[in-house]
Structure formats: C-alpha cells, structure tokens
Amino acid sequence: MYWDRDIETMERSALQRLQCERLAATLERAARAPYYRRLLEKTGVADVREPGDISRLPFTTKAELRNEFPYGFLAVPLTDVVRLHSSSGTTGNPTVIYHTKADIIAWQDLVARCMYMAGMRSSDVFQNIMGYGLFTGGLGFHYGAEKLGAMTIPVGPGNSKRQIWFMREFKTTAMHILPSYAMRLATHVKEMGLDPRTDLSVRMAFVGAEPHTEETRRRIEETWNIRAFNSYGLSEMCGPGVAFECPEQSGMHIWEDSFLAEIVEPDTGAPVPDGECGELVLTTLTRTGTPLLRYRTRDLTRIIPGPCPCGRTHRRIDRIRGRSDDMMIINGVNIFPLQVEQTLMRIPGIGSNYLIEIHEENFMDRLHVSVEMAADSFQGTLSQLEGLQSRVLAALRDETGVTPVVKLLEAGSLPAAEGKAVRVVDRRAQSGKGC
C-alpha cells in the first residue's frame, strides 16, 4: 500500500524535524548559487529551529529565475549536472533548472511513490501520453514508472490512432495524459467503433499539467470507466511528483519530506491559515543542482485541514483553482477560467473542449465562450441546439455575473492541442496578453 512507509506515514513531529534538518542543509547548499549567496549575505539566515523560520527570507519568483539566466541559481559545479529542463522561452530568457544525478534519482523515487500510491504496480502496462523533451511531464513520469517497475510505453502525445493501437496491442492498463486530450482521445476511440469503457484494458489515468475541475475528472472517469488521479507539479520544483492524489481522491498529498509548503495571500505575501485559499509557495528540501527558496508558484489552492483516511501524514492541497496571474477582469468583474470550465462541465450535452476569448467591443469587454457539443447528445433538431445554447448562456451568466456570447461548435472543431490546451485568448488591444 505504501511505496515508502516510513516516510509516508511519519509522525508529524518527526516530519517537521526532518524538514528543519533538510531546510538547514538546503540553505547551505543554496548559498553556493550566486543569486542566493548575494541574498543570504544581505539577510543573513542564522539557524533554522522550525520550518516557519523560512518566512524570514524573501520570496523567489519566476522573474528572478529569468533575470539570473543562465547560471545564477546553479549551486553545484556544472560537471555535477546531468540534465537540464527549461521552460519554453518565447519572450525573454527561459527559466532553467539543473539536475544532478542525486536530483534525478530523488525525482524518480517521488514519481514512483505517487503512482504506487494511486495503485499502479509493476504488473501494469503504462502508456505515457505526455510530451517528452524539455517539458518535465513526459520524462518525469517515464523514469518514475520504470523505477516502479511497470512496462512503460514512451509513446508521447498526439496521433490518436497510434495511441489506440498501442492500447489494444499491449493491453495498456495505466496512462498519463492531459485532461483535455483524455476526452478527445475517447472520442477517437468511439469513432473507431470501440467502447472505451469495455473494449480497452485501461483502468487508471494520471491527469495533470493542466488545471482542471472535479467535473472534468468525473467525466474522464465515466467516459473511460477508469479512476483518474490528479497530479500536481511544476518544472521549477522538479516536474510531476510534488503532490498527488491517493485512493481517497480528496486532495493531493504534498510530499513534505521533499518540499516545504506555505500558502500565502497573493497580494501581500502574508501567510494564510490552513483551509483558506491562497498562493502555494514551495521550498525544495532535497535538491542539490538548483535549490529554490520560497518559490512563488502562482498556483492558487488551500491546505485541506485534518488527516487523510489513507494514513499518510503529509498534508493535502486542494485541486488547483487557477493561477494568481490568469484571473480575467471583464468590465471590472473578476473571473477565473476554471469557473467557466466548472459551469460548462455541469451541463449535459456539452463536450469537454472550450475556448474563452475576451474581445473589446464598443469600448466594453466582451466574454466569448465557444464550446463543442458532445457528439452523442445531438438529437437532430435546431430547437435542441438553441435550447442548449441558451442554457449555457444562462449558467455562465449566473456563475460569473457577466453575460457572455456563447457559440456552440461541432465536436472536434477546436484545434487539437498536443501540449497544454489553450483555453483563454485575450484579444483586447491594450492587454495584448494571452493567459
């Protein structure tokens, strides 16, 4: 049941002692990176007595990672580095994370722990439908699954026919997939005359890399007749393996032996009590190549108070509610893209793909929501379509307080994303920014 019983069920007090030791070691290591050496000389961190002592340090943000390109955060000699992962830097410098051999081994072990916790075993056949390369999702799960001992099919994303071929030929039982692609792939399975619920052997999926709602997860589970587990990670930490759902499926255990988690108020940086929503801030506790202190993830979540029935003592974070920087402001009203998703996924007959566009019309913001209809819900009448369109409009208006323009699309007509699905496009002249 546990991949690493001692760590996963460690008493809270012992876990906190471990965190302190590792935090002290992390500070020492971090001081070897040029950026943190300068910072720590200024602020001077003496001894760490409790994990909360970290709050005496300033935050690290993505901007600093960019500004210090390429080696400002590197804490070991380059000869000790065995791999780098980097964000796609289309504007400005990319963010680069360097991994030593020890970092890679620790990361593999964390991902194996996650998959084992969800119920994957070495007898499973694991199909990794995620991008390999600089993106951490593919390689992270790949090495985790190998470490666990499951036969791993490194197929990567896209090419639905090939995905289904592998699933059938090798009786895939577990897959790692983007939530948006999980729904699209099911459609392709049906188009081939197969029932994803009964004609395939898939029994579980790991879904992540895109924030998604509980409603979307339930749809994936129903469509495939599988259990889907939410995965949380970010390339600045390691990638996947930071937090993961256990069989209880109520929140993701954040591995506190490897990460020190804080939840802060996004605007002020002040700590937020357990149970309340704020921005997740993470400090690496074992990493050697690129230790990061108090890294602002921009991800909004909360600590779920109380112990988990599964027996693991590591605290749980809630499903990511959005990013502090992807909030849309429509004529002064704050809306999160996931609010739109949640609303759409509750309406029967609506497919799982949607696109939010913000236009400027007559000096006013206008929210446009295009949504695909579910292929098998079409009844052949215009009145059904009109009814569906007005139901979507009313539901979105009730949820957001903004009256959108709703467009009903044919199934499969939104561009198929091989990577993360683009859900929001801001077409307003002054902002010029897509979230």
Added chain:
Amino acid sequence: MSVKQISVFLENKKGRLAEVAKTLSHEKINIRALSLADTADFGVLRIIVDNPDRSLTVLKTHGFVAQVTEVIAVEVEDRPGGLSRILEVLDQDNVNVEYMYAYVEKSRENAIVICRIDDRERALQILEKNGIATLSAEALKAL
C-alpha cells in the same frame, strides 16, 4: 412506414456543407434530398440518402456530429393542392408537423414530401385512414 433521414449539426462556417457533400460522394453515397435549417450561429442539415446507415458511419468517422432521425415520406401529386391535402388531414387530427421539405424525382410524376412529426405512429395511421400512401425505405431507395 417511416424512413431514415440523416441530421448533421453544422457550425456556420464557410464550406462545411460542401465538406459533407464531398465526404459522402467520396463514398459513392448519393444525396437524394436536402434541407438546411439554420440560425445565425449554427444549422442542422437534413439529408435523405440511398444508404443511411453507412452514411452515418462515414460522417461520424469524418468527425461530423450526425444522427438518424425517423421521418415520413409521402408521395404527393405534383400539382396545385397536392401538399395542402396532407397538411389538412394531419391538422384535423391535431398532428403537429415539426418541419417538412419536398423534392421531385425525375423518374416520377409525383413529388416526394419528407415530414418530421413527433407522434409518428399516429400520423401514419391518419394518413393511411385517408388513403395517403407513405413510402417505405425500400420504395424510396428504388426510386
């Protein structure tokens, strides 16, 4: 007797209708009759084809949202008053016609009217009682 019509959901996007026609013609499926109902944003294309089951499979594998709708096909004399008699008969018994469209087969004197009626069974009885013949799928195909 009722026949199968294929209904296709179409966004109002240039060339979508042509794509349906092309997809079917590639499969050597003949569109016998066609009608389009639309709003500003989307429409429903209704077609009568010589092989409805295969058409549905073909359209779905090409990513169209399509389904089968049971409709009634009636042969109507191609002269004034031919259509109104049918509507009168149905109206007398309060049968509501959701929509209808007609086409003329070149081999025939008469026009074929396709009617979509919710209460299909009752409509069929009424038409039969009034001596108005409906076409079976086979008869329609043979035309």
